[in-house]
Amino acid sequence: MTTDASPERLHHWVVTLSCTDGPGIVHAVSGAIVAARGNITESQQFASGDTGRFFMRVQVESPAGRAEFEAALAPAVERWNMDLHLDEVGRPLRTLVLCSTAGHCVNDLLFRQRAGQLQIEVPLVLSNHGTLRDLVDFYGVPFESAPVTSADEKAAFERRVLQAVDEHDIELVVLARYMQILSPELCEALAGRCINIHHSFLPGFKGANPYRQAHARGVKLIGATAHFVTSDLDEGPIIEQNVVRVDHSRSVGELVAIGQDEESRTLSQAVKWFAERRVLLDGARTIIFR
Amino acid sequence: MTTDASPERLHHWVVTLSCTDGPGIVHAVSGAIVAARGNITESQQFASGDTGRFFMRVQVESPAGRAEFEAALAPAVERWNMDLHLDEVGRPLRTLVLCSTAGHCVNDLLFRQRAGQLQIEVPLVLSNHGTLRDLVDFYGVPFESAPVTSADEKAAFERRVLQAVDEHDIELVVLARYMQILSPELCEALAGRCINIHHSFLPGFKGANPYRQAHARGVKLIGATAHFVTSDLDEGPIIEQNVVRVDHSRSVGELVAIGQDEESRTLSQAVKWFAERRVLLDGARTIIFR
Amino acid sequence: MTTDASPERLHHWVVTLSCTDGPGIVHAVSGAIVAARGNITESQQFASGDTGRFFMRVQVESPAGRAEFEAALAPAVERWNMDLHLDEVGRPLRTLVLCSTAGHCVNDLLFRQRAGQLQIEVPLVLSNHGTLRDLVDFYGVPFESAPVTSADEKAAFERRVLQAVDEHDIELVVLARYMQILSPELCEALAGRCINIHHSFLPGFKGANPYRQAHARGVKLIGATAHFVTSDLDEGPIIEQNVVRVDHSRSVGELVAIGQDEESRTLSQAVKWFAERRVLLDGARTIIFR
Amino acid sequence: MTTDASPERLHHWVVTLSCTDGPGIVHAVSGAIVAARGNITESQQFASGDTGRFFMRVQVESPAGRAEFEAALAPAVERWNMDLHLDEVGRPLRTLVLCSTAGHCVNDLLFRQRAGQLQIEVPLVLSNHGTLRDLVDFYGVPFESAPVTSADEKAAFERRVLQAVDEHDIELVVLARYMQILSPELCEALAGRCINIHHSFLPGFKGANPYRQAHARGVKLIGATAHFVTSDLDEGPIIEQNVVRVDHSRSVGELVAIGQDEESRTLSQAVKWFAERRVLLDGARTIIFR
Incomplete structure (x- = not known):
């Protein structure tokens, strides 16, 4: 009014x-x-x-x-x-981004942040690989990487995450295709402020190489789901989902590329709504005030 | 609460x-x-x-x-x-349906009404053709038709519409592919309570046979728009729109069939929202409280 | 050419x-x-x-x-x-429809058949309930029903299905929300010419009352999958899929109504392609020549 | 085979x-x-x-x-x-990109090119503004800019375009939100190998500030159209179109941001198909062999 x-x-x-x-x-x-x-x-x-x-x-x-x-x-x-x-309203949310080797989600988040479409600030990107250093550098965001190939390295990496959350007063952690499973302790510590993205199919496929399974079964829709991280793997409250139509002529590689597009836009949408305080938790599900 | x-x-x-x-x-x-x-x-x-x-x-x-x-x-x-x-809440809206020869929208409305998906009651269907009598009879709804091939017949038909609105305390008039242009007087009399459906393309096409034009131009999306009727033809406040993807291989006849599906579901959705009091007018546009 | x-x-x-x-x-x-x-x-x-x-x-x-x-x-x-x-080209496919109590898919198929949008002819509708007799009668299609509440009745019903397939030279059997699981023998007998429709969610839900589960989990997309029937329940080759967006405000009942719309249009699309000889089997998946 | x-x-x-x-x-x-x-x-x-x-x-x-x-x-x-x-198959198409101040389309094209999703090479980006120099530099692509604020400057710029086409054996010119109208001569010279992107609405809006008009009219779908450039402004053969749903609560600025997303993905899709030789001209329309 x-x-x-x-x-x-x-x-x-x-x-x-x-x-x-x-x-x-x-x-x-x-x-x-x-x-x-x-x-x-x-x-x-x-x-x-x-x-x-x-x-x-x-x-x-x-x-x-x-x-x-x-x-x-x-x-x-x-x-x-x-x-x-x-x-x-409009205060940028302090956001920590975790990634591995795939750059599509990180690029989409940082490009939109710079273009003023996402009210976040990103003081740090952490990765278990060095692959994306140049991309992150371009956006002027500090980048750190450390390998996660053993239990000890994983524990060290997760300690660094929690330290960074503390150091930078982090309000949101985004798993932008971070390809490690978080420990239950870290899930717990970040409950309600950690968003993950993963591919989605109709019907769902369990196990390794889901795109290959989806190809073999001839699925007609592939997509992505952004959700809160809980210790129940890929089963946290859903924030946003999108799908796109595919057909039998698509190779596994093409399905992957199409899936990545859906992942980028779905994750950015979820982060946008979270940063604008439009995502509330109602037990196992979300209320989205769009 | x-x-x-x-x-x-x-x-x-x-x-x-x-x-x-x-x-x-x-x-x-x-x-x-x-x-x-x-x-x-x-x-x-x-x-x-x-x-x-x-x-x-x-x-x-x-x-x-x-x-x-x-x-x-x-x-x-x-x-x-x-x-x-x-x-x-839930009181059925008294609804008058006008149609011509195409049955897809009328069938969709009456089927959903009977299935309990639309909180409307339809005391009468009026048409300028007898074509749909059997279909309407099946749903147990009274049906009247009268030709509209001259100015006099048109004036008589429109008087019958207004009389029926009065007789049955009509709250909503639905033009379910009624292929006559309403007179400005009737538009005025029904302002804010008369919904029309028409096909929509990107880009729009003016003049006769728009599906043929859309085919010639190779449009990739065709759809439908449900809107309030105003005396400014097809330019009233928009209530709902849908599109579906098509490609170069579709014949004009196939485009028409695809367009009819979009018309049916778009009109039914608009009627549903109106009946649930979710559609409010804000000048030239609608507020939809979905 | x-x-x-x-x-x-x-x-x-x-x-x-x-x-x-x-x-x-x-x-x-x-x-x-x-x-x-x-x-x-x-x-x-x-x-x-x-x-x-x-x-x-x-x-x-x-x-x-x-x-x-x-x-x-x-x-x-x-x-x-x-x-x-x-x-x-255009020869109507002899099609047997099986249904139970829900009329949305049967109505959609028969209406499109009559409107000339589906090149099928339906010599018979079989049901395990009498509920849809009036609807099917309206379209002038013979209707038979027999209860399926015991193993004996089920065996008798399936014998009647096979007899009807034989009698009417049936080329396609459509399970239009027929709520009985076919025996492996019947699946085998109808392999490659029996299409089923079921609801689909992202992610999938197993067990009873999937709409309630989807509501509890706050899914954002619900849809439908049309597929060939195999003895592996709901896992046959996929023919067509559609989804539609929903949000937290939808009741379980509304999700059901939305899901039914997707079921109707997805099943009709699959039947249309099959009747036009556009669906070919490639192992566990379909090639769709749209 | x-x-x-x-x-x-x-x-x-x-x-x-x-x-x-x-x-x-x-x-x-x-x-x-x-x-x-x-x-x-x-x-x-x-x-x-x-x-x-x-x-x-x-x-x-x-x-x-x-x-x-x-x-x-x-x-x-x-x-x-x-x-x-x-x-x-797979030979990168030599592509010249023209842009002005908005970076969303340029970023999307160059990111996908680098990610191996677009089989193009971009020897040069030309702009009538210096705004996007840093972005283009990041991708290691040469960038030139020259103002276009007079007829003379425009003629000089267009001569530079034709010279670059010649110099670099350019096969495709992409107008990635290049906000100048090409002269009929340049349109003619680039006929069939110049792709433009523009916003699309249902219904269409003519004149300045279409997003403001779309907001005022309460459109429910906004989108983008990628098309070949002809001298008939924004009316060339359509290659690809997408839309996304919006509602009354979106500000004009939000509509712009949503429209930009659709522009990026629609343009990249059109360029991908063109580079893969999937786009053929049939008079005023395109055949897309997806």
Whole structure:
């Protein structure tokens, strides 16, 4: 909603919250926003029948600074025991990217970041291979690599990840075709802030070389799924999926190239929504406020 | 949101409203809902930067009947000069269908209506041809036809349309491949409650036989657009669009068949959203609360 | 290719063939067509690296009748041990439809058949329920139903299927949401001429109530797969697949309705291609000459 | 088709041809291939009812070198007055890229080229702005820019384009969001080997700022069209089109970003097909042998 003209600088706040559902929540939140001299410019909400949770995302223009805004919201937060997050619209999310040898996802993320299409900043890219150093250098992003060929090296690499998360105040870790399985401990430490991308087929194929299996079975659609990482491999809450049509004439190599395109755009879309605070967790699934 | 267990029968209300945007609207509406002992089960809102209008759609469970609910909302309606509509969720919309000789859209609408996928009731189908009588009979819907081959016949047909709208308290008129141009007077009389379907191409083609033109130009995508009827032919606010991929090997006849599929599903989708009160007008465009 | 004007009646032949790949096949087939005074109007071929098989589909205009055409092709058929099929373009395929209680696929097939979009004729619909009798009657197609609630009834039903296949010279059996698993013997008897439709998700879900599972996991794409029936349940060669986007706000019931739409159009597409002799088997996968 | 094992090096030839349709063409071409000891590995053909032209694309493995292969084809070429092109499969096409200030299409082309997904080589990028110098440098491609703000500068720029085409034996010119209208003379000089990309909407919008118009009208699909450049602005034969769904909540800026994604992938797809000799001209439309 529009506001009266005001000489005060306007903040643009994004509020996301979830709590056990019940009557009066919207009224309380909108009342707090009125109290904080705010105008709602975008608002979405959803009550989940599955979990009994209520979810809300609101963008607000207001002259109120963080302290005033939080104070206005405090009674509602306490009354409904809300899990609430307050942030400035457009603030770049501090994002750590992990990769291996395939550059398509990393290039897509960094190109979009530079083009102003992704509100993230990337203080570091970590890899278990040196392959992508030149690509990452081009975008002016620091790059480190260390081999992961033994249990010890893997433990060291994961310690470096956690250290980097700490050092750079990382809010999101993106596995941009990082071809190592994270330990359950690392999955746990990054729960809800680590996004992975993997290929998807109809029907699904288990085991090695799924593109070869998909080719042998003659699938007509291949795609990609971006999801939160959990210790249950490739089974975390889904954020985004895309597919594209293929036919019998496609070689395995062509299927791989087509699949990579879908991976790039699907991962970038998921990161974009996460950075804009549009992705909320509802048990085993996501609520996406597009 | 859920409610405390209650012996009272629960109503399911859907509220749609629009008004000039301003601070406090959401708070006022949610306050009225709390006052009417209601729980919000679905809510969407949108502030249009183009027109300065605010739009909202809310579904509410409440023991309050219509009178109590309207009384609770009255102060907000007055304060913001709201254009507000209150209805029961799931009430079938009284729908008049107009058609000519092509049955694909009529069949799709009536089949979905019978299958419980479309919350409409169809008291009458009117046509300028007798061709579809058997099809409509099968679904147990009254059918009338009268030729439209002269200005007089056209005027008579349009009077019959308006009479039927009146007789049956019609809330929506669907042009299901009705191949006559409505007079400006009829467009005006049905403004905002008459949906048309037509084929769509990239790029668009003007003049007769667009499928032949599309074939000659080798278009790769053909589709359909469902829109509100205005006196500006085929240029009313768009409700829904779909496309499908074609290639050079398709004959004109195949393009027509493919286009008809898109027309059927696009029109049915538009009617479904309209019947569920998900389509609001914002100047020359629609807000769709999916 | 065009032909010289001729007073003789032109036949429109469709030739499909497969054989072990090797040099000279296309030359031999095109030579035979020249010998039979034919002009190729559509031609597609594919050499499968997986199985070493060569596949071809050719449409030909020719004054030659069946005997002359077969004689011209005979040397090539013998030389390469071809699996060759010769048919008239547009001849309706004799099709048996099996269904249970859900009408969306049956309605779509019969409506398209009547609208001239599917070159099939349906001498009989068999069901294990009486539910769809009225719908099938409307299209003027004979309908029989018999319960399948015991092993004996199932055996009797399957005997009736085979008898009907025999009686009506059935070329294609369509499982239009027929909710019984065929016995391995029946699968075997109908190998390569029985098409099934089932829902598809990314990722796949095993076990009962997949729509509920898909809802719980928050899938973003749901769809349908049409495939040949084999005794390996839902794992036969894929003919066609489609998906459509959904989000968290969809109820299980809405997911079901959306899935049914995809099932209808995917099954009808697969039947259309099969009837036009565009579907060839290459081991575990299909070659689709669209 | 497979070949007998041979110590001779195998060439991989791609033959594309068109001629006035008539009986015996396929037989003659396949005979020539047999004579040149070739095996067909991929073949597509199409007879255009609109123009009476016949089109064919064949990939062949053969020990025959260019001279032997051309000699074998010569009688057929002469007999049917064929427009025939013979090339080695996979040879990178010499491609000149023109751009202005937007980098999305240039980045996508150069990244895919480097990743081995596009069989092109780019000896030069020309621009009327210096903006993209760093991006192009990163890919190690020479970059030149010169302003085009007057008729004289435009003429000089176009002379430089033609000179570069000559100097580098350019086979394809790609307008990767080059925001100047080519002169009719340059269009003519580059006829059939110059591809442009532009945004597409349903329905189309004429005039300035189409994204703003599309936003105002509430279009639900936006996309991109890649087409050959002709002097009839944005009306050349269409090579590829894509669309993506949008809704009322998208700002004009978001529509632009979404449109740019569609432009990138649509242009790269068109360039890929062209480089693989899959795009043939049939009057005002293209035949795409995918």
